Amino acid sequence: MRVQDESELESLATIYGGMNREAQKKAKSKVIEKTGRCFDAKVLSRVFPEDYEKVRRSVLDPRGQAAGLWNKVFFVAGLVSLFIDPLFFFLPVTEPEMCFTSDLSLQVTLTIIRSVTDVFYIIHIVVQFRTAYVAPSSRVLGRGELVIDPWKIAYRYLVKDFWVHLMAALPLPQACNCNFPPR
Secondary structure, eight states, rough: OOOOOOOHHHHHHHTTTTHHHHHHHHHHHHHHHOOOOOOOOOHHTOOOOOOGGGGGOOOOOTTTTTHHHHHHHHHHHHHHHHHGGGGGGGSSSEEEEOOOOOOOOOOHHHHHHHHHHHHHHHHHHHHHTOOOOOOOOOBTTOOEEEEHHHHHHHHHHHHHHHHHHHHHHOOOOHHHHTTBOOO
């Protein structure tokens, strides 16, 4: 299959310059039929190797619709946990006898909400193990080849971001506030 771009097609159309618009369109379509469609919009949105079809179910396209939707959902979950965490500081209440206690209803509510956001963090870790990435060695002019090998994706994620995401998913605020007896 031969790859051509729009400038090449335009230059071919100027060869047929004496033709009207309709004849130029026919000539252009004949050239495309002979050489094959270079890139349609679906292929241009992701730069995957030809064997992408084999791993389509197990690897996510980072520029795809599913990954974009998940990033938005995870962003909202991250914002919720960001605003919930400081509320754990309001759990300890001092009593007149110089004792610390905690508000049980607030503690239960915050623990449930924070645990739900922790589930989103765990799902994010699983999604990251299956999201392809652009190979750094092929990033010449802004585009590159996506790495779709699941073992390479998992290794890169384990080395780079896994430990940070795991620490964010640990239920530390919930565990630290269990020391105070309820009122």
